[in-house]
Amino acid sequence: MNESIDAAVAAWREALGQANVVTSAESLDRASTATFPTNASVVAILRPGTHDEVRESLRIANRFELPVYPTSRGCNWGLGSSVPTRDAVLLDLSRMNRIVDFDPRLGFLVVEPGVTFQQASEFLRDQQSTFFLPVPGGPPQGSLIGNVAERGEAAGPYGQRADFVANMQAVLANGDCVHTGFGRFSNASAKQLHRDGVGPNLEGLFTQSNLAVITQLTVWLTPSPQVLKPFMARIGRRDELNQAIDTSRELLLHRVVETNGIGLWNSHKMASTMGGYPWQAMDGKTPVDIERFPSEPWLIGGAIYAASPEIADATAKLVQQRLNAVTSDWQWGDSNDSQNVYLGVPTEHNIRSAYWRKKGGLPTHINPDRDRCGLIWMCFAVPLVGQELVDVINAVEPVALQHGFEPNLGMNCVNGRCAHLYLSIIYDREIAGEDKRAVACHDQVMTLLRDLGHLPYRLTLLSMDSLPKSQDDHDRCVQSIKRALDPKSILAPGRYDVVPD
Template sequence: MSTQLHDALIAWRTLLGDEAVEQAPEHLKSAQTATFESQNEVLAILTPRLTAHIPPCLRIAQQHRVPLYPISQGKNWGLGSRVPTSKQAVILDLSHLNQIIEWDETLATITVEPGVTFQQVHDFLKKHQSRHFLAVIGGSPDASLIGNALERGDAIGPYGERQEVSSIREIVLANGEVIHPGFGHFGDNDIDGLYRWGLGPSCEGLFSQSNFGVVTKMTFWLMPKPRFLQLFFCELADLDQLEQTLARAQTLLLEEIIPRNCINFWNIYKLLARKQQLPLELLDTGQVLRWEDLPGQAPWYASGALYCHHAAHAKLMRELVEDALAPTTQSLFFFDQDSHPQLLENNPFLGIPSDENVRSTYWRKRSAPPEEMDPDGDMCGALWLCPMLPFR
């Protein structure tokens, strides 16, 4: 251990207490384990319990020249989990900063600390019988809102572009200075958190997908629950149907008939991996699972949702989607609260978190996914691919 790290650890223990400075080898090994190979090393784990401890934590790191790597819940599975991006670093674990600071039902906003999870917000809104919901991700229900937003993650539904429906309220810089972007630097006011840009140049973008500061407070905008939610599901027989349906979906998105982030295209393997695992006989022999050998299964699928607040609007939107997609698909089904009420009870399109997608990381495991899934600890091999392509 270097003298710099030794002195920093003494200072952190004095500040946070011994129980908040972890150096047990088994905990460090767990923190530097991801769903893919990594050689980067975790030197220690800090777990502050108060936001007020963050500035002095960062000042100590700067004084002793020790790299800090902040995480919130560390559920970034398939994209690095908790592993630092530098060769060696001390993890600043913010999972205990898990307070919902403010909720405004009228303005449809919720303000949280870094450790607040999607499940926590869902439970909170349900308890208070809110008319709104928070757009959720396809990952763990126990993932962090702020972590998802700062990594520029997306979500399910019209509010899926997280960066467009959130506002950074408080940042601690590397020297311990606390800044408030937007209108926050004017002190207490009613606009802070509602209009993210403030006045003049905006610095918010500097703090997403970066390590320039520790975000300790963010506001997220909530979506009103639709009176009429309609889900649709398409089977696509071949690549020709996929190409034609993609072209028509682009038009529906541009014309805002289907809202943004409200249509998905999956192949059969992605669909199966959410529900089951690769058959053991194929795993043992190394054979490929061919969709042609799966009776009654199409190679490609599309699914989506329509959000409406009036019956006439819902009827028209359904007709427009049906007219556009029915000619290019093998089959097209619609579901709503009247025809399939059970499908809407736990639906991510209504902000209800689900771990179904996490199951797909166990596709090649010999044992079934446990009730509490941990792809890192269960040694699942997974690397999420997040391509960006022009929609044409």
């Protein structure tokens, strides 16, 4: 790479302007730092300001056969931050931060990659929109398109982000541009409203892949409910957890509660967002000793979206009745709270958990990469069946504890049939040996759950190579597409890549 990089940097500087090609050691070091140990480095940073500059950047990368790794905001904390999968030039799209279009009647936004959740939320507030954008528990400065590229998720209806987008504008490795759905027809009236369009839809190829850079897309917004009723209750025992999950499934399947409208957290996860580690109570030892904190409840929480106060009250009554036998301490939130995360108001509340083991407390500006927070986020898809999820939890907990970490677990009921289960391994990267123990814990949990058939639905840099081989010709098919679209493998090599035969 060293031989060609100087010539390529000169070509990029000519195309993007001197200031938009960054090579300072400090910036490269920052961009190469995640919340866990990584192997690859950023060798230069490109900051294109337009779609055409992205195309030109990729053409130059092709000419010099240099790998390029796109990020929209680079806040993929817990999964790899802005660090590439292999040594690469970072294509930082954060300057492309225009909200290109908003339709207040049909409820959609057209955005560029640099548009953040905070920016979109403030824009919709200023427009007095009757729609909102569901937001993830992740950073407010995260990117909407970055979240789509990862198939991330948010609280409440339309929370499975990548299912509610259309008309992606994507740049292929050779600089070609394609649109998904109807987007390729200049006068298609429904291009922002119809995902599939007509004929093969390429959309699925461009998320969790390394086949294109998304430079614009349409995201559908959720209609604001007349009434929102957030709730939370306590689950005290494992058999109750099992039953609460089964009841949640019924509530979701029968659409009493909306998809992504119920989540369950264990007390470790809750504690990590509320404050720092109880160093004093634990005499400086880790992990938290469950024997000393004997009640180890789970919490079930969510929100009811209703078209009238009467419907909200009736639904709330039904939900509580159904769950009553296995829950206690019900709390119903303020229906007039327009700042609720379930109404698309981003918050840093959950990000505080990254600082759980840091003795210095929270800084004014949260940045877990800079502050050497240790955080590995593991995400698995598991059937929404109480006993199956409890079995997985029972399997994961001792592994986390053995390695010295709290089993910080949560789950989101995605659609009435499947849950997303998360394990966060949280530690302090400043403490010698912790990085190594965290990676060992990650590897063991990954192998354990993979062997049980519970596969990750999203990967970290640590787990990109961890998937089992396909039992059919899937891997060969994906490899053929990659070779056809990116013969020199310059676009994010190793990102959700199929391991070559």
